[in-house]
Amino acid sequence: MKMTHIFTPQLFDYASILPFSAELEKMRDASELTLDFSRTEFASPVAILTLGCNLKSLMEFRKSSALVTHVTGISEDIPAHSYLGHLGFFDFIDVPFGKAIGEATGNDRYIPITKLSYSDLMLEVSPPYKLLRHVIMEEAEKLATVLSPKESDEASTVTLAYALREIIRNVFEHSKAREAYLCGQRWSGGRVEIAIIDQGIGIFDSLKNVFGFKKPADALELAIEPAISRTTGPKGDKNEHGNSGYGLYVLSRLGLEYGKFLLGSGEGCLRMDKNGTTIDDFSYQGTVVGLRLYSHPENFGADLDAILQGGEMEAYMEGRKVKPSSGTKEIPLSKRK
Numbered sequence: 001m002k003m004t005h006i007f008t009p010q011l012f013d014y015a016s017i018l019p020f021s022a023e024l025e026k027m028r029d030a031s032e033l034t035l036d037f038s039r040t041e042f043a044s045p046v047a048i049l050t051l052g053c054n055l056k057s058l059m060e061f062r063k064s065s066a067l068v069t070h071v072t073g074i075s076e077d078i079p080a081h082s083y084l085g086h087l088g089f090f091d092f093i094d095v096p097f098g099k100a101i102g103e104a105t106g107n108d109r110y111i112p113i114t115k116l117s118y119s120d121l122m123l124e125v126s127p128p129y130k131l132l133r134h135v136i137m138e139e140a141e142k143l144a145t146v147l148s149p150k151e152s153d154e155a156s157t158v159t160l161a162y163a164l165r166e167i168i169r170n171v172f173e174h175s176k177a178r179e180a181y182l183c184g185q186r187w188s189g190g191r192v193e194i195a196i197i198d199q200g201i202g203i204f205d206s207l208k209n210v211f212g213f214k215k216p217a218d219a220l221e222l223a224i225e226p227a228i229s230r231t232t233g234p235k236g237d238k239n240e241h242g243n244s245g246y247g248l249y250v251l252s253r254l255g256l257e258y259g260k261f262l263l264g265s266g267e268g269c270l271r272m273d274k275n276g277t278t279i280d281d282f283s284y285q286g287t288v289v290g291l292r293l294y295s296h297p298e299n300f301g302a303d304l305d306a307i308l309q310g311g312e313m314e315a316y317m318e319g320r321k322v323k324p325s326s327g328t329k330e331i332p333l334s335k336r337k
Contacts, residue, residue, distance in 0.1 A: 004030040012043035038073030045183040045195040046290030111184035140165035161332030175200025199286040203265035224252040226311030227322035244325035262290035
């Protein structure tokens with residue numbers, strides 16, 4: 001029996017997501033497979049969740065198909081392995097090493113892999129009859145505070161809280177998923193990365209019946225335009241959450257101006273930064289959203305106003321007369337009525 005040996009990437013980062021995902025897909029049916037982590041020296045949240053879900057899917061498929069899988073090269077003495085174990089990564093892919101998901105509490109530099117449940121959020125909605133977006137806002141504010149150093153200014157925390165709120169809302173208001181996994185990391189120098197992943201219906205299935213396109217890449221390009229959601233098109237669904245379709249647009253603008261933005265779903269993965277926008281082949285049932293910020297707006301409220309005003313004008317020029325909702329305009333950490 002011939003054994004197939006795969007080394008996990010040295011860097012679990014944006015650049016390794018697509019090639020390693022493709023390699024895993026090719027080896028999915030190998031009669032005997034060894035996954036070797038010995039070369040992995042660094043990991044960031046977007047890759048941790050994306051490659052984690054792909055590895056989890058691979059392991060489950062191979063187990064159900066009675067295919068032999070070995071996992072080697074994991075060591076407490078390798079800092080990246082210890083870090084991944086502490087975050088709950090190996091538990092996530094069903095490898096007995098490190099902490100279980102939910103066991104690590106995090107600190108002011110990282111949010112471990114955290115399971116977010118729709119049912120848990122809804123417990124906070126009724127009673128006392130809060131809006132779901134306000135419950136999500138409160139959760140986002142808590143998570144942003146974890147990632148913000150004590151010496152940071154309020155603008156950093158507000159930017160993170162807004163981004164976290166929008167990526168969480170995107171899951172529970174659009175994907176039809178009932179759970180998602182979130183992860184975050186802050187490095188020295190102020191660089192921050194947050195990511196969320198779900199196994200919902202995906203961007204293409206969410207929008208195809210509303211806007212009538214046929215290619216997954218078209219769905220990704222449209223999803224980051226202003227006034228785009230499954231509730232805003234000519235055949236839109238009932239708007240239960242007051243969506244206006246500006247959430248991913250704002251996140252993509254923040255990534256473009258201050259770092260990187262990633263949106264992966266179905267057969268495509270869109271990546272955006274100051275060097276431009278690319279869409280590459282991908283394979284994932286649900287949706288992953290990632291945002292890396294190297295810096296942040298000095299005045300987030302002013303930046304948000306400018307982004308939304310520009311987006312509203314862009315949408316109007318395309319015939320979409322939908323204004324940003326009050327929820328999209330709401331600034332985190334401000335007093336709510």
